[in-house]
Amino acid sequence: MKTVSLDGLRANLTTRYKMLKLDRGERRMARVQERQADLSQFSALFEDFVEVICQSAQLGCSEKREAIYETLRGRLIDLYPSLRPFLGAYLESEDDLDQSGTGIRMDCLELLLAPPDLAEFLATDDGSVIERIGRTRESLMLYAEHLSHLAKRIG
Numbered sequence: 001m002k003t004v005s006l007d008g009l010r011a012n013l014t015t016r017y018k019m020l021k022l023d024r025g026e027r028r029m030a031r032v033q034e035r036q037a038d039l040s041q042f043s044a045l046f047e048d049f050v051e052v053i054c055q056s057a058q059l060g061c062s063e064k065r066e067a068i069y070e071t072l073r074g075r076l077i078d079l080y081p082s083l084r085p086f087l088g089a090y091l092e093s094e095d096d097l098d099q100s101g102t103g104i105r106m107d108c109l110e111l112l113l114a115p116p117d118l119a120e121f122l123a124t125d126d127g128s129v130i131e132r133i134g135r136t137r138e139s140l141m142l143y144a145e146h147l148s149h150l151a152k153r154i155g
Contacts, residue, residue: 029154035086036147042079043140048072049112050133053121061119069118077113083143090139108132109139 049072056065091107106114112132115121 025154029151032147032151032154036144036151038079038083039140039144039147042076042083043144045072045075045079046109046136046140049076052118053129053133056118056122057125061122066118069121070116073113073116080109080113087139087143090142091136108135112136 049069052065052069052072056062056069059065087109088107091109109132112129115124
């Protein structure tokens with residue numbers, strides 16, 4: 001029968017604990033980096049979306065801008081559900097209710113993405129679009145800062 005010293009057992013357990021802790025830290029860091037990449041992609045798409053809206057407000061709708069709007073809107077809608085649990089804390093506001101009268105609660109980003117086409121977006125602008133864009137940008141920035149601080153703490 002092989003005998004193991006108490007010191008040897010303690011050293012083995014300490015090594016295993018450090019490895020598990022390192023694995024956990026690496027997994028946490030990987031999740032944070034994945035969220036950062038998702039947020040970066042989403043933020044870039046959002047800025048392109050805002051650019052199309054601003055150009056159209058100044059120059060009017062065109063087939064090209066309409067197509068770009070619909071593509072960007074679709075991609076943002078597809079990506080938002082994975083970010084919403086994290087961005088929601090920054091986006092929620094008592095003032096944001098669905099303007100269509102359905103009573104469905106929507107945040108400022110969801111309200112920006114609600115119109116299915118650019119012409120309707122421009123036609124239904126009630127003067128709050130600039131504020132909603134600003135609040136969405138601020139929310140994206142705050143979440144990015146949160147992830148950055150989290151990465152520093154983990155790493």
